[in-house]
Amino acid sequence: MRILLLEDEESIRGFVRINLKRNEMEVLEAETGEAALALAETEGPIDIALLDVMLPTISGFEVCERLRARYPRMGIIMLTAKSQEEDKIHGLELGADDYVQKPFSPGELIARIKSLYRRMTPVTAEHEHEHEAGAAAESRAEDHAAAAPVEEAAVPGVAAIPPAQQHALPAYPYAGIHPELVVRPFRLSVSERKLWKRDREIILTPTEWTLVRLLMERVGESVSRDHILTEVWGRYYVGDLKVVDVNIRRIRQKIENNPSDPAYIETVWGYGYRWKRGVDE
Helix, strand or coil: CEEEEECCCHHHHHHHHHHHHHCCCEEEEECCHHHHHHHHHHCCCCCEEEEECCCCCCCHHHHHHHHHHHCCCCEEEEEEECCCHHHHHHHHHCCCCEEEEECECHHHHHHHHHHHHHHHCCCCHHHHHHHHHHHHHHHHHHHHHHCCCCCCCCCCCECCCCHHHCCCCCCHHHCCCCCEEEECCEEEECCCCEEEECCEEECCCHHHHHHHHHHHHCCCCEEEHHHHHHHHHCCCCCCCCHHHHHHHHHHHHHHCCCCCCCCCEEEECCCEEEECCCCCC
C-alpha cells in the first residue's frame, strides 16, 4: 500500500511515518500542498493520501479537491483539529473519504487506513474466505490490545486512545459477495467496483461506492444512519453521523437528475435512508 503523507510538522510526520512503515506501507512525504500534488503526479499510483488541513501555503482542502478531481478513486483521509467541526464537513464535501481528529493515536490512524483500503479493494467470491479470515484476525488482535496498558505518545498532535474507542474494520464489505447488482436503471459491479446508470459510468469514491452497494443490496428497506456508519466506517468510528449525510449528498449530486428532489435515494426523516424500489425512468 502506497501512502502520500502531507504534514508540515516534522515531529508529527516522522512519528506517523514510523508507524506506517511498521505496518509495511510505503510512504511518500510532503511538507507543502504543492509538493504533495507534484508527488502524486510523478510518483503515482498512490493508494491513500493523508492530508493535514493547516499548511503554510495552499491548504489541505485545496489539495483534497485537486486530488479528487484528478484521481477519483484515490482514498483520501483528512487530518483535522478536534475543535474545528467545519473542517471535517468541508473536507468531506470536497471528496475526502474520512477524517481523523488531532490528537490521534497511531493505532486509530492505521485502523482508518486499513478500513478505507478494504473499501477500495475489489473482492471476488474466490477471495471472500481470505478477507473474512483477515478481518477475524485483526478483530482478535484488537480484542487482545484492549487489555494492554495505554501509553501516551510524546509527539504533539498524536495521542494514545484506548483500542476499545478506536475504529474497527467494518464487516460489511466481506459479508457476502454479489458479482453484480442491478436496480434499474443502475448496474453495480463488485469485481470492478464500478457503477453505471444505463450505459454511463458514475465515478464514485471508494466510500461512496460502498455506501451505494449497501443501499442497493437493501433496496426498498430503510437503513438507519447508525447502521450505515457501522457497516461502512466500522464499529468504533470516532466521529458523528454527519459523515453519512455528506456522503449521501455527494452521491445524489452524481446519480440524481434533480438532487434537490431525489428519485432514487430517499431520506427517511429522523432515521436514515432508503433506495426506492421500482424507480426506473
